[in-house]
Amino acid sequence: MTKVLNFLDPLPIVSAVLMGVALWLIFIWVPTEINQGAVQRILYFHVPVAWGSMLGIFVVSGSSIMYLWNKNEKWDRLAVASAEVGVVFGGLMLLSGMIWARPVWSVWWTGEAKLTTALILFFIYVAYLMFRAYFPPGAQRQRLAAVIGLIGAANTPIIYFAANLWAQAHPPIVTGPAADAESSLGSDLGTVLLVSTLAFTFLFIYLLQIRLKVRKAEDDIIELKRNSGTHAPISQAPPDQAQSTEARGTS
């Protein structure tokens, strides 16, 4: 029996402990930054979730290429699970970035290169997930989704280059508090960022693992239905059930 949630796993425990330490460091231990004030603490969330969304894109691209290469379903499951978690992290990155930018840059959004790139990539991976939701399940959906993953990866450097050129032509209008005082944080900032990034990386892997298990269970159900014939309910087909338990045990 594949169990989706298991609280005795080391992964959720490590994520929770690290997250607790990160929260303590961010809100109690680290001093307030002189120039930006309390808002600067958003950085300690923003950078780790941005890293998580990047990690998600890397895993989607890598496993899409692997799937096209050897057609092993586990790569497809890894790609979709990673796209889902990556899109959630990407959404959090965009939101936390905007909340930070409003007081510091006095705009919610601007044409800065990294922002533009992140937003376009976010849309590409949302389209990836929507495509999967609209397409009937099967090997064809997995192949086509892998192609989108590949296209997104091929496009990333072009988008970044274009966004950079665009930002040079239209300098972002930013009128935030000027950084007149030397930042008082020094190496503290690095420490907090490191712990927080580690915590969010573990959270990313944990969420990825949960989604992978759910995907595996979904595939198992499809397999069960296929083995038991299209019309007979699973409960009335004991021999097939035995067969599928066997199949699950070996996979």
Place this chain on the structure above:
Amino acid sequence: MIDSLAVIWSIGRKDLLLELRNKDVVVAVAGFALLIMVIFTFSLNLSQDSARLIGPGVLWSAVAFAGVTGLNRAFSLEVEGNTLEALMLAPVSRDLIFLGKALGNFLFITVALVVVLPVFAVLFNLVIFRWEMLAISLLTTVGFSAVGTLFAAMSVRVRAREVMLPLLFLPVVTPLIMAAVESTSHMVNGRSWSDMSEWLQLAVAFDVVFLVVSAFVFQHILED
């Protein structure tokens, strides 16, 4: 080499013949693009300065949005006529089928642009009939048809394909739209080739990458 070109041309010519008979795609793309531009001219209250500032953006957004509607037709005709299987049975490699279909789409969008660009020049009162405009239009159309053909082939079997194609197509072509808008706006402001060279290089890179990648992955799309 000559054989490959013959295959590409015969697929492109087939689409062109169909198009000459019913004129579905070109009329749809050109008509839709014109309507978008007309609506913009009413909603933006143009002066000569603001036309120069926002005209290029309006032009290429209109072409991108209208292009999607035309691209949708490219493969839906094949599916409706059950000719996609015949195309897949043809003893030619899949990348040539892709290039042939992309050639067809390229010609349709080019013809639509021939209608759209003069109207744009009139509505926005801008001088655009220059060699720069030819280069920008060709580069943009190549990229649109490469990406568009790939995604149209993918979304043809999706329910709600009219929704799916723009959602896939528009974010991916955003760098190309940026390149087209920026170089057009350099042109209408009377700047030289060297000012827009970086954007044109970007458009060339985009076209090359997506022609090669799309042709390469097309075998995975037209499988079984």
